[in-house]
Amino acid sequence: MNSLASTTGPVLIVGTGLLGASIGLGLRSLDVPVWLQDASPTAVALARDVGAGQIRGPEHTDPALVIIAAPPDVTADLITEALREFPGAVVTDVASVKGVLLEELREVEGLDLRRYVGSHPMAGRERAGAAAATSELFAGRPWVIAAHPEVDPAAVRTVRHLAADLDASPVHLEPVEHDEAVALVSHLPQMMASLVAGRLVGAAPEALALSGQGLRDVTRIAASDARLWAAIITGNAAAVHDGLRAVRADLDEVITALERAATEGPLAEGAAGAVSALIGAGNEGAGRIPGKHGGARRHYAEVTVLVPDEPGELGRLFTEIGQIGVNIEDFAMEHSPKQKVGMAIVSVLPDAAGRLERDLGDRGWRVVAP
Structure with a gap:
């Protein structure tokens, strides 16, 4: 293993999509031994062929670290299997929901959660699968470590080392804090992009020919995997529900104001003010998004x-x-x-x-x- 790596192998990656294969590529670049496992023989073969690791076989001994990189709706079962099959391994996952997942694991009788650490790298691409994987996917990106009270501190250090080896920035959050945060900065934007893009389905070609960069910016992530996002959104339903209700309240105010403008004319009382308030709040919120080096956003x-x-x-x-x-x-x-x-x-x-x-x-x- 490369002396620059803190992660001790072998590492078993269960799930060889974009995240799993990218983790494998990053660890292999540090000479960490990586084994790959996936329910799809084609997916795991592709991950092997792009250099993410070796397909796990009967000759491989127990791993030191198991990373579950599967959709959220099957992650709990895979974590349970890994904790039972590999009693000496630290187990983590990269699912985008943490609170509900932890609740599911706590309901499994006799499951020792001291070796389990929930985590979530805040990285991705519009393209899916190992073919889109890159060893630099996590560079400079936050990697949330959502530890629970029963966890062994040594297991937390293992996952922190993993994030650091992949050039990510470890961030510690409680599982519920994580779910509320990603609902706001990831899941809600996905829903908004999809809602706007969905309105284009029946649009006239003449209208679409006028498309500019603004529309492309707003709808860029609308091309994401529908099945994966269905699992993510329903897995974090409570937090996403709260965000959508807040957006709906804002929309209702603007819709009411625009109805007056449509019937009484553009100078109808309150119409311009409601739109201005909405745009102004957007300006203020956009100004709070951290800059590329973190901290306050700079103006260029x-x-x-x-x-x-x-x-x-x-x-x-x-x-x-x-x-x-x-x-x-x-x-x-x-x-x-x-x-x-x-x-x-x-x-x-x-x-x-x-x-x-x-x-x-x-x-x-x-x-x-x-």
């Missing part, structure tokens, strides 16, 4: 550059921005249908924006005036 200047839709042009832009000596803090790309150029929106520190615009213009780039 945006430099918009027209990029020809040709191979290598975006890479050339990045290279020349580096040559100019300006760091890219954030980036977005907008495309208009049937256009041969895209708009690269480069976010930089405000005091660098003027120099970047000038130097890119001198190099022949078309910079769009703010």
Whole structure:
């Protein structure tokens, strides 16, 4: 094993989708021995082929750590099996619900939970499966460790070492705290994106042709796995229910105001105020999302550059921005249908924006005036 790794193998990963295979890739890059197990022979073979570990066979001895990376609705059963089959192993999971899962485990008679530590890496992609896995999936991302009162502190350290070895940032939360937090920052956004995207099903092609980056941003995660998210949302039903009720209350206020505007005209009393309050609250909430380095969110200047839709042009832009000596803090790309150029929106520190615009213009780039 690589001396830089704190995780002691062998590690058994049960479930070889995106998260399981990505964990395997990360641990294998540190020379930690990894065994793979999955109900699907095809899934586990693919995870092996991408380099996430070896398929567990009868010749393998007991693991030191078992990681359950399966959908939430089967996670409790798999944790129970692992705790009973491997009495010397620490067992953790990466399911996105923790409170209900712990309740299910506590109902299993005679189950020793001292070696079980719930955890949840806050990382993912729109694509699923081992084919989308990457060893860098967890880098810089929070990894929640949701320990319970009966747990052995040594087991908690084992999971903390796992998160650190994968370059994640361990965060300690109570299981219920975790479920309330992810309902707000993960599960509710998924529901909102899906609700908006669902309204596009019957939209006229002429309307969809007007789509801009705003619609793409709002609906980006709507392409997520429906079966997986059904298990996640129903598993965290209480917290998601509370969030949706709060959103519905806000919507009811705006709907009432817009009904007056629709019947009495746009200057109807309270209509503009209700919309303004909604947008203002959104501004305030968005401002509280931590920046890329954590802490308070920083404000950046945006430099918009027209990029020809040709191979290598975006890479050339990045290279020349580096040559100019300006760091890219954030980036977005907008495309208009049937256009041969895209708009690269480069976010930089405000005091660098003027120099970047000038130097890119001198190099022949078309910079769009703010």
